[in-house]
Amino acid sequence: MVTANTGKLLAQMRRGSIEYCVLALLESRDRYGFEITKVLTEADGLVTSEGTIYPLLTRLRNDGLVDTYWMESTEGPPRRYYRITKKGSQALIPFREQWTRFRDSVDDILTRGNE
Amino acid sequence: MTVRTPHPDAAERFIEQLRRKLRHARRTDRDDYIAQIADHIRESRADDDANDPGTLDALLIRIGEPSVLAKAFYAAERVKLNEAQRVLLWVRRWWIGLVLAAVLVAGVSFLVWASTYQPLSLRSSGEYSDSVVALSGKAPMKLTQGNLQPAAWKLTEGHYRLSILFPVDNLNSLAVNIAPPQIVQGFPLPESWHLESNDSEKQGPFKSVLVKGQTYREIVFSTSYVCKAWPTGNPNASSFSSQTITNIPIVMSFWGFQHTLEVSIQPFTLEIAGDCFGE
Numbered sequence: 001m002v003t004a005n006t007g008k009l010l011a012q013m014r015r016g017s018i019e020y021c022v023l024a025l026l027e028s029r030d031r032y033g034f035e036i037t038k039v040l041t042e043a044d045g046l047v048t049s050e051g052t053i054y055p056l057l058t059r060l061r062n063d064g065l066v067d068t069y070w071m072e073s074t075e076g077p078p079r080r081y082y083r084i085t086k087k088g089s090q091a092l093i094p095f096r097e098q099w100t101r102f103r104d105s106v107d108d109i110l111t112r113g114n115e
Numbered sequence: 116m117t118v119r120t121p122h123p124d125a126a127e128r129f130i131e132q133l134r135r136k137l138r139h140a141r142r143t144d145r146d147d148y149i150a151q152i153a154d155h156i157r158e159s160r161a162d163d164d165a166n167d168p169g170t171l172d173a174l175l176i177r178i179g180e181p182s183v184l185a186k187a188f189y190a191a192e193r194v195k196l197n198e199a200q201r202v203l204l205w206v207r208r209w210w211i212g213l214v215l216a217a218v219l220v221a222g223v224s225f226l227v228w229a230s231t232y233q234p235l236s237l238r239s240s241g242e243y244s245d246s247v248v249a250l251s252g253k254a255p256m257k258l259t260q261g262n263l264q265p266a267a268w269k270l271t272e273g274h275y276r277l278s279i280l281f282p283v284d285n286l287n288s289l290a291v292n293i294a295p296p297q298i299v300q301g302f303p304l305p306e307s308w309h310l311e312s313n314d315s316e317k318q319g320p321f322k323s324v325l326v327k328g329q330t331y332r333e334i335v336f337s338t339s340y341v342c343k344a345w346p347t348g349n350p351n352a353s354s355f356s357s358q359t360i361t362n363i364p365i366v367m368s369f370w371g372f373q374h375t376l377e378v379s380i381q382p383f384t385l386e387i388a389g390d391c392f393g394e
Contacts, residue, residue: 033151033154034155034162038162049177049183049187050179051152051183052183052187054148054155055148055188055191056191058144058191062191076157076158076161077154080151080154
């Protein structure tokens with residue numbers, strides 16, 4: 001369905017891709033929840049409600065794509081860190097390939113539309 | 116995990132609202148999520164160095180409405196819930212519970228109504244003087260004089276027909292069925308019936324008959340017996356069996372619900388001096 005509502009449009013585009021953004025963030029290093037949320041929030045349009053990232057993290061953990069551990073913090077209580085699992089890394093590979101193809105295809109079509 | 120913030124009212128109100136929105140969630144999952152949100156508030160405040168209420172409000176807006184967070188939480192939960200748990204979660208929503216309760220009450224009320232629905236006005240004609248006739252053999256002997264009640268008939272040897280006129284009035288608008296009654300215990304169901312007012316509608320063998328809404332039907336139940344006198348020397352030769360009929364059990368059915376209506380009739384007695392059986 002084509003919609004002119006920017007919020008809905010972004011939500012549709014976010015759906016299905018944000019999990020992989022989280023996995024990609026965890027590939028470089030383990031991160032705690034607030035840290036993940038902060039990076040995603042700073043990326044324009046990826047997160048509208050910061051609090052909704054936590055259920056997503058829980059789902060990734062339940063799916064075995066990430067696991068967690070607690071680490072003491074010098075700035076307050078212990079933090080729960082998220083670490084990508086082997087299954088998570090494997091899930092990221094096809095997404096990267098397909099996303100690139102998909103993005104290029106969309107870019108191509110959008111460019112043609114301007115010709 | 117309890118988190119204290121410099122502005123406990125707004126943050127705690129927010130957490131409390133979220134807790135209310137998640138009240139149907141599994142406790143451990145809910146507490147875990149709320150702890151994460153509380154940590155997030157604490158970390159954000161430390162990161163922003165924002166201690167004034169205006170910044171806290173902005174932070175809470177960034178985190179999202181409790182209803183939005185609850186929706187995201189339940190959406191993630193559903194992924195790992197089995198079907199039964201999903202149904203339970205669905206049913207736990209108060210308005211669905213209310214609707215289900217209303218449907219249940221309506222359903223039970225309907226069942227009670229349908230199982231007690233009885234629109235028939237039943238009465239017997241009371242005219243039995245001609246209701247026992249001999250088709251062959253010896254005529255039935257009337258043992259009572261005039262209108263003395265109950266009328267008594269003695270059947271000795273022959274082929275007899277017992278007929279009972281039965282008017283049925285359906286006072287309401289919904290149709291009901293009536294099934295053949297067992298007029299005399301020990302004898303078969305009526306072998307035929309017909310509408311008294313219209314001989315062309317004679318039917319047999321007896322099947323259940325539909326009495327439409329706000330209609331009146333006169334039905335005659337007929338059954339015949341063959342009686343043989345006891346042979347000479349039979350120890351029963353001098354005895355007879357007697358049966359007084361005071362009512363007829365009419366089985367009425369409505370949408371699968373059955374009622375047996377005991378309809379009083381003008382009593383009559385059959386005295387059988389022999390061995391009788393349904394034809």
